[in-house]
Amino acid sequence: MTLRNRRRKTVSFVMLSLTGVCAVVAVSLLFMILGDLVYNGWRSVDWNFFTKLPKPPGETGGGMANAIVGSLQIILLATLMGLPVGFMAGVYLSEFGGKTFAFLIRYMADLLNGVPSIVIGIFVWTVVVRRFHFSAYAGGIALALILIPITARSTEQFMSMVPQTLREGALALGASKWRTIATVVVPAAYRGIATGMILGVARISGETAPLLFTSLNNQFWGGGLSDQTASLPIMVYSHAMSPYDDWHRQAWAAGLVLLMGVLLANVAARLILSRGISVQK
Amino acid sequence: MKMKSLWLGAFAALAILLTVAEAKVLINAAGATFPYPIYGKWFDEFTKADPDAQINYQSIGSGGGIRQLTEGTVDFGASDMPMTDEQIAKCKNKPLHFPTVMGGLVPTYNIPGVSQDLKFTPEALAGIYLKKITKWNDPELVKANPGVKLPDNEIVVVHRSDGSGTTFVWTDYLSKVSPEWKSKVGANTSVSWPVGLGGKGNEGVAGAVKQTPNSIGYVELIYALQNKMSYGFVRNSAGTYLKADLDSVTEAAATAVKTMPADFRVSITNAPGKKAYPIASFTWLLIPSKIEDQAKKKSIVAFLHWMLKDGQKFAGSLGYAPLPQEVVAREEKQIALVQ
Amino acid sequence: MATSAAVSARPPQGVRAFVHRLRSGDEIARLVTLAFATSILLVTVGLVYELWATSSLARHKFGFGFLTSSSWDPVTGQFGALPFIYGTVVTSAVALIIAVPVGLGAAIFLAELAPAGLSSAFTFFIELLAAVPSVIYGVLAWFTLVPLMRDYVDPFLKKTLGFLPLFSGTIFGYGYLTAGAILAIMTLPFIISISREALLEVPVEQREAALALGATRWESTWQAVVPWARLGIFGSIFLALARALGETMAVTMVIGNDPSIHASLFSPGYAIAAILANEFTEATGDLYLQSLVCLGLVLFLLTIVINALARLLIIATTRRGSAHP
Numbered sequence: 042m043t044l045r046n047r048r049r050k051t052v053s054f055v056m057l058s059l060t061g062v063c064a065v066v067a068v069s070l071l072f073m074i075l076g077d078l079v080y081n082g083w084r085s086v087d088w089n090f091f092t093k094l095p096k097p098p099g100e101t102g103g104g105m106a107n108a109i110v111g112s113l114q115i116i117l118l119a120t121l122m123g124l125p126v127g128f129m130a131g132v133y134l135s136e137f138g139g140k141t142f143a144f145l146i147r148y149m150a151d152l153l154n155g156v157p158s159i160v161i162g163i164f165v166w167t168v169v170v171r172r173f174h175f176s177a178y179a180g181g182i183a184l185a186l187i188l189i190p191i192t193a194r195s196t197e198q199f200m201s202m203v204p205q206t207l208r209e210g211a212l213a214l215g216a217s218k219w220r221t222i223a224t225v226v227v228p229a230a231y232r233g234i235a236t237g238m239i240l241g242v243a244r245i246s247g248e249t250a251p252l253l254f255t256s257l258n259n260q261f262w263g264g265g266l267s268d269q270t271a272s273l274p275i276m277v278y279s280h281a282m283s284p285y286d287d288w289h290r291q292a293w294a295a296g297l298v299l300l301m302g303v304l305l306a307n308v309a310a311r312l313i314l315s316r317g318i319s320v321q322k
Numbered sequence: 323m324k325m326k327s328l329w330l331g332a333f334a335a336l337a338i339l340l341t342v343a344e345a346k347v348l349i350n351a352a353g354a355t356f357p358y359p360i361y362g363k364w365f366d367e368f369t370k371a372d373p374d375a376q377i378n379y380q381s382i383g384s385g386g387g388i389r390q391l392t393e394g395t396v397d398f399g400a401s402d403m404p405m406t407d408e409q410i411a412k413c414k415n416k417p418l419h420f421p422t423v424m425g426g427l428v429p430t431y432n433i434p435g436v437s438q439d440l441k442f443t444p445e446a447l448a449g450i451y452l453k454k455i456t457k458w459n460d461p462e463l464v465k466a467n468p469g470v471k472l473p474d475n476e477i478v479v480v481h482r483s484d485g486s487g488t489t490f491v492w493t494d495y496l497s498k499v500s501p502e503w504k505s506k507v508g509a510n511t512s513v514s515w516p517v518g519l520g521g522k523g524n525e526g527v528a529g530a531v532k533q534t535p536n537s538i539g540y541v542e543l544i545y546a547l548q549n550k551m552s553y554g555f556v557r558n559s560a561g562t563y564l565k566a567d568l569d570s571v572t573e574a575a576a577t578a579v580k581t582m583p584a585d586f587r588v589s590i591t592n593a594p595g596k597k598a599y600p601i602a603s604f605t606w607l608l609i610p611s612k613i614e615d616q617a618k619k620k621s622i623v624a625f626l627h628w629m630l631k632d633g634q635k636f637a638g639s640l641g642y643a644p645l646p647q648e649v650v651a652r653e654e655k656q657i658a659l660v661q
Numbered sequence: 662m663a664t665s666a667a668v669s670a671r672p673p674q675g676v677r678a679f680v681h682r683l684r685s686g687d688e689i690a691r692l693v694t695l696a697f698a699t700s701i702l703l704v705t706v707g708l709v710y711e712l713w714a715t716s717s718l719a720r721h722k723f724g725f726g727f728l729t730s731s732s733w734d735p736v737t738g739q740f741g742a743l744p745f746i747y748g749t750v751v752t753s754a755v756a757l758i759i760a761v762p763v764g765l766g767a768a769i770f771l772a773e774l775a776p777a778g779l780s781s782a783f784t785f786f787i788e789l790l791a792a793v794p795s796v797i798y799g800v801l802a803w804f805t806l807v808p809l810m811r812d813y814v815d816p817f818l819k820k821t822l823g824f825l826p827l828f829s830g831t832i833f834g835y836g837y838l839t840a841g842a843i844l845a846i847m848t849l850p851f852i853i854s855i856s857r858e859a860l861l862e863v864p865v866e867q868r869e870a871a872l873a874l875g876a877t878r879w880e881s882t883w884q885a886v887v888p889w890a891r892l893g894i895f896g897s898i899f900l901a902l903a904r905a906l907g908e909t910m911a912v913t914m915v916i917g918n919d920p921s922i923h924a925s926l927f928s929p930g931y932a933i934a935a936i937l938a939n940e941f942t943e944a945t946g947d948l949y950l951q952s953l954v955c956l957g958l959v960l961f962l963l964t965i966v967i968n969a970l971a972r973l974l975i976i977a978t979t980r981r982g983s984a985h986p
Contacts, residue, residue, distance in 0.1 A: 053879035057774060063766030064775070067849055068783050071790045077805055078797070097362030098525070099548040099640075113338045126697050133694035146698045149705040155968035156708065157907025159937050160957045164708045166941075167715050167954075174395035175350070189701060219690035240792075247794020250909040250934070254942055257352075259378050260365070264348040266339065269378060274796045278910060281800045282521075284528035284549040289804075296797050307792045311785065386943030389950075409945065476831045483918035485735070485943035507736075511945065514734040519835055519929045520918025522939055533807070534834060 075300070082297030085290040090298075095260055095276075101287040105295055107262050111177065111270040112299075115256055116246050118181025118266065119188055123245075124238055126185075127192025131234075134193065135200035136222050147197075150190040161186050162251035170255055177270035180256030184245040191244065195237025199230040236314040243306035247299060249274035273299045346373070347617045352380040353387020353400030355523040356425060356488045356542045357605045360640045361400065364633050368625055371632070375621035381523060385485015385511045391417060391608050397618055399608040402487025403511050404587035415610040418660065419586045420653055422629060423642040424575050426566030427491055427601040428553035430546045431538040432531050433458060435473060440554040441466040441563045444600070447556070448500035450477055450538060452507075453517035458536065466557075473536075480530045480539035483520025485511040491603040492540045495591040499600075540601075543567075544641040558600040559592050570599035571643040579646050586653070602643075612661040619660065626657050709961075716955035718948050727955060733920040733936075735945075740952035742959055744920045748837065748930040749960070752912060753905040755841025755926065756848055761898055763845075764852030765887075768894075771853070772860035773868075773882050784857065791850035799914040802843040807834040807915055810842065815927055830925035835917035838926040843911045848901035855900065855975065859893025860886060892977045899971030903964050909934040933960045 093104030130150070134143050165183040173179070203226050211221040227234070252275050259271040273295050280292035358381035365377040382390075384401035391399035392412050404419060429442055446462045449455035455462055459472040482489045493509040507513050519534075521527035524541050528549055531539040543566045546553040555563035564570045574593040582588055592600045609626070613619035630653055634644040645653075679688065719727060719740065730741025767787070771780045811834030818838075822828040863886045871881035887894070917929020918939060933956050944950040 049877050049880065053877035056879045056883070057770075060766040060770035060774065063763045064770040064783055066763060067767045067790070067853055068786045070846055070849070071786050071793075074790075074793060074797070074801060077801055081804075097366050098359045099544075110338060110341050114341065117335050117339055126700060129694045129697035130701055133691075133698040137691045137694055138698075146701055149702050151968065151972060152965060153701065153705050153708070155903055155907075155964050157909065157934060157960055157964055159907070159909045159934050160712070160961050161708075163937065163941065163954060163957045164711050167711050168707070170395060171393060186704060189704075193698075193701065218687040220686075222690070243792060247792075247796065249794070249796040250938060253938055257942075258380050260362070261348075261369075261376050261378055262341070263378065264346075265341070268348055269350055269380070274794060274910075277796050277800060278914075279525075281803055282523075282529055282914065283525040284532050284545060284551075285525075286549075292800060296800050299794060300797050303792055303794060304789060307789055311788075383943045385940075385945050389943050389945050392945075478831070478833055483939045485940065485945060510736045511943075512735040512940070514732065514736065515919070518919065519833060520939070522918070530835075533803075534811075 078293065078297045078300055082293035082295075085294035086297060087294075090291065090294050094262070095271075098283070098288070099285060103287075103291070105271070105273065105276055105291060107259060108271040108273045108276040108295065109298070111256070111259065111263070112246065112272040112274070114266060114270060115177050115180045115184060115252070115272055116242065118177060119184035119245055120242055122181060123185035123188030123241075124192055127189040127241070128196050128234070128238075130189070130193040131196025131200065132222060132227075134197040136218070136226070147194075150193050153186070154190040154194070157250075158183075158187055158248050159250035159253070162254050165251065166254040173267075175255065175257040175269045177256050177266040177268070180252045180270065180272070181266075183251035183255045184248060187248065187251065188241050188245050191241040192238055195241070196230075196234050199233030199237065200226055202233070203229045232313055232316070236310045239306055239310035239313070243303045243310070246306075247274060247303050249278055347375045347621045349375065349377045349398075349618055349621060350380075350396045351377055351387075351398050351400065351607075352382050352390045352396045353608070354384040354402045354487045354605055355381040355525060356384070356402045356486075356491075356603075357400065357423060357642065358524065359542075359544045359548065360423060360636060360642050363636055363640065364629060367633075367636070368628055371628065372621070372624060375624070377621075377625065381525070383482070383484040383511075383523060384487025384490065387487075387608065388511075389485075391610070397613070398610065398622065400606065401608055402603055402605045403490035404589075404606060405608065413610070415612040417608040418611050418656055419606040420609055420626060420656065421586050421604040421606050421645060421649060422633075423637045423644065424571050424590070424602055424604050425642045426543045426571045426574075426599050427488060427495075427540050427603070428543050428546050428566050429538060429556065430528065430531050430541050430551045430553040432535055432551065433473065433475070434535050436470060437552070438467075438470050439552060439565070440470065441557070442554045443557050444496075444499035448496050448503050450479060451481070451496065451515070451517065452500075452503060453479075475536040478534050478537035479515075479518030480521055480527050480534070480537050481515050481518045482512075482522070482527060484522050484526075486523075487511060487603075487605065488524055488540065488542060489513065491589075491591060491601065494589055495601045498592040542641075543571075547641050556600055558596075558598055559594060560596045560598075562596055564597070564599050566599050566602070567641075568638055568643050570597055571602045572646070574598040574600070574602035575604070575643070575646060575649075579648055582649065582652070586649075586656075609660055611659055623657055623660055626660075627654075630654060712954060712958045712961060716951050716958050718951040719955040722948065723952075727952075728959070731922055735949050738946075738948055740948070740955075742933075742956055744922050745931050745933040745936055745956060746959065747922050748916065748932040749906055749934070749963075751837050751926075751930070752840040752844055752916065752932055753902055755838060756844035756905045757898065757902060759842065759845035760849045760852055760901060764849050764897075764901075765856055765894065767849075767853045768856035768860060769882055769887070772857045773878075773886065780857075784854065787850050787853050790846075791854070793847075795847070795908060795910040798843055798847055799911040802839065802911055802915045806843060807839055810834055810839045814838075819927070826924045827926050830923070830927050832927050833917060833929055835915050836925075836927050836929045837916070837923075840912045840916040840930075840932070841926070843915060844905045844908060847908060847911065848905050851901045851904060852897045855897035856890070856894045859890035859897070859975075862893070863889045892974045896971050896973075896975035896977075899967055899974060903967040903971060906967065907934060907960065907964050909938050913938045933957075 089104040096103030169179045211225045257269045259269045277295045280288040387399035387401045390396040459474050490511045497504040497509045521530040524545050527539040528541045528545040531537045557563050574590050578590045630650050637644040731743040732739045815832040818828045867885045871885035913935040919929040920931045
């Protein structure tokens, strides 16, 4: 083997090994993050955390019960508002859309998708909060605005993957179009659609920036959905940046709970998807 | 089976959505981080004393308190900087200033290897924040601290990144002791800092100083105390080096009380008096003069009375100075102005 | 997409057709879904309008000078966007400089070298990284990354590369470099995931042809496969950039909040998203608030442009790739 060829072979070996190193680094990042959170948060997650309300700064023993419930409230609101709209829009784009209008909608959805979540927060502040003050509704609206384009695009994507033959078969049997969609196309694509929805909801449950100016925060249980509401991401942020060690401990715990929820939803979604979808992307 | 779990899910969702505090009067307030430890304590204690009322206070900074009060998104605000006439004019209902406690701002620092309490001259503090003094072993600091081995490290300056009444007190003091500061930067809740990192809230500045070696920041006394951080002596206008504590802060208000304007808007930085701590301030609750919701008004008025009597007892243990008696008496009269 | 031509080739025309559609419920279905789809349009238009309208004071006072002024002084009412644009761009650039080589390397490994099982498993984990909420990254950066940078990485860089203005000056731990580092970790999964898919789309003949001509494994990958997928790879980079530009919480927690421009990467700075998070709820005075909204508008426009470029590149690459469903 000539010297040049030997050199080329060495270069090849080195570069390819480097790519392997890169991949290992990338994957181990996830485990390091998880590890760091578990290490710091595991000891802090105690019964108090889930059942008590926050204590005044400097005092120990408080918890984040209101933040957990508050987060669930805001996420539920966002889901109720965002999923149907996104789903219906996705159905339109996939089944009914004309050329130009569908293109426009799709473009707008992608635009909305790319808007930084803090700008969405500003928008909801100017439109909702300034008139109706801080509330869980405002937070829910902000998160719904993030959820809608994600859901619309993923719904459209999975519905358009359903083979045309299925639709034609149903229509040939005399079903009307909407019947076809409801009873044939959607069930065929439901795994993908469900996955898209779960991933979308998981994504918004970790969002902090839009909640900064919409639902703000609350030390107590609050007056329900039209009042300021505590949420886990905001609590993590405010407690982590504080100087109190007890609050740091709680921030880790909250972060761990939040991350676990998001990761579990993601894993579940991917399992659903891998289990059933017949058409590969 | 699937239907059952769906119904269960729907029921759970509904239960979550409708979780609400038992029929209470819910009041939202926001503002200064300077008094947050005591306000937090007060609102917690007040709910115990009067379970029908719940006051949710968010410490977002004095600027935030003023803004949200003006927008009407909170029921009352809190600020360490008295509102300017301009700001008052923007409010629908003219806000009344109610002093709650007095507190002292301390220069807190984190210098590895230095455990003693440092002495700061006004020139030193101005110099550090003007970026003229950049190292810990600068002659100005060494001069005031004989016997302390100050390292040859760069000073990491920390200030507030948000609109802060604490910043106002600090820059107000610096403006009074340093003409250069006054002309170059000025005093306000948010200024154009010549140097430094920004922390959000008193909490953020304390957190940053705690985590960063060779740093200095300005925080309300209680934040340094609660977090066992070092804080220094400051030389006052009479030449004495003082640490912020109950007596020195109370002394700072002594002269001002005699000439206190009717609306309670006054600055007590660099106050005259041998024992007066130079960087002290009142902090105010900004209560609208007209509150439409009768239940809320009742609770807020009740809180104000409670605060002036029982609330003051908590001040000392948290490092704040309780209000002088004359001020309390005048405030009791002002409460009647809340419609 | 729309129903195939074969079926809807000659629907009955005219009013009778309309009534027929109405009766069969199709028209209602179409209108209902259309309404929802239009709401997306309305929201987006509304968003742009609100941003535009609520920043009018600032725009009229400063004009385009807003983009080039570097003062941020609430006391005198002078606001300029330059330090924030600078910070946003610098941190994103640092993020990409770190993330692109690592991400591309990992993508190449996963697409070309790893056995299918390993590749799927690794990709699964990496995509989970993308799901981690931003505030969690922020907490990790605040407690773990900052001390790491301050005590180990920054001094090392200063010792070795300190002659460059980029790596000179005081080390705080907070600043452009740390913010860029955490952004790199956050954008890594996007680059890996999309680049990997772009690489997988490359027809196997490309690789085989190169190998047949005597190229080493690496040469065939780098010179035959990667260039074929370059549009998708660039698309992934732009997407990562768009994500980095708008990233708020993690950056806010470690950038140091200093609204001025510094040459050194060790210095604290500011980014658009960060100042919005910090100062929005407390901007006293209309000009202050509207200047912040104007900053939001600038960020919005930046991300639109980058996102559009990203999508064009990704579409272009999948279109010319093989079997697209």
